[in-house]
Amino acid sequence: MTHPIISDLQRRYTSKRYDATKRISQDDLAVILEALRLTPSSINSQPWKFVVIESDQAKQRLHDSFANKFQFNQLHAKAASHTILFAYNPRYKREDYEKVIEADIANGRTKAENKESAFGAFAFVDLNTDEQGNNAQWTKSQTYIALGNTMHAVARLGIDSTPMEGVDKDLLGELFADELDGYVCEVALAIGYHEPEQDYNAALPKSRLDKDTIISVI
Numbered sequence: 001m002t003h004p005i006i007s008d009l010q011r012r013y014t015s016k017r018y019d020a021t022k023r024i025s026q027d028d029l030a031v032i033l034e035a036l037r038l039t040p041s042s043i044n045s046q047p048w049k050f051v052v053i054e055s056d057q058a059k060q061r062l063h064d065s066f067a068n069k070f071q072f073n074q075l076h077a078k079a080a081s082h083t084i085l086f087a088y089n090p091r092y093k094r095e096d097y098e099k100v101i102e103a104d105i106a107n108g109r110t111k112a113e114n115k116e117s118a119f120g121a122f123a124f125v126d127l128n129t130d131e132q133g134n135n136a137q138w139t140k141s142q143t144y145i146a147l148g149n150t151m152h153a154v155a156r157l158g159i160d161s162t163p164m165e166g167v168d169k170d171l172l173g174e175l176f177a178d179e180l181d182g183y184v185c186e187v188a189l190a191i192g193y194h195e196p197e198q199d200y201n202a203a204l205p206k207s208r209l210d211k212d213t214i215i216s217v218i
Helices: 004-011 026-037 056-064 075-079 094-106 112-127 136-156 169-175
Strands: 048-053 082-088 160-164 184-192
Touching: 004 136, 026 048, 026 136, 048 056, 048 136, 056 075, 056 169, 075 184, 082 136, 094 112, 136 160, 136 184, 169 184
Parallel strands: none
Antiparallel strands: 048 082, 082 184, 160 184
């Protein structure tokens, strides 16, 4: 099949080594961050924060977050051009959704006089919230939509990426306490340009299950 989308997905793979001398341009980074911002979410809740690690100081903190576990991902902390932390709000509340509605009003999507009725969609949050006010399972799921969207965006730009669930959410919460502000990061994405001699995965053929095995058109 010949199509730009398919070409993007055929070309991308999970990079195992990055060239620390190569950096993503600010123009490309601006595209990535705007694609990230435009990610869809359930009821447009946007229950997330994205922390973009760019400076040497922030990369050192990320490097230190692997002190206790997942050391196999530590090598990306300083070598990758950037790493994005995808963090979710574990206790998404009505006041959080109110910010979304207020943005809708400012952008002309919702009329000001319809503000209260716009809260009707919040019923879906209630369905995913336990008696203690925890809805982390639902908000965490939204971050994976953002992850997939970002992975395709960087592939379109010819940039390599490595999704990492192997991160220490507790230590990240401590080392990036100011930036995360109570949000929780359980997945990150390293982005940059691979080091061809050491990135063994770059030369391996792509392998997926046969379409008929996993897709049913009825």
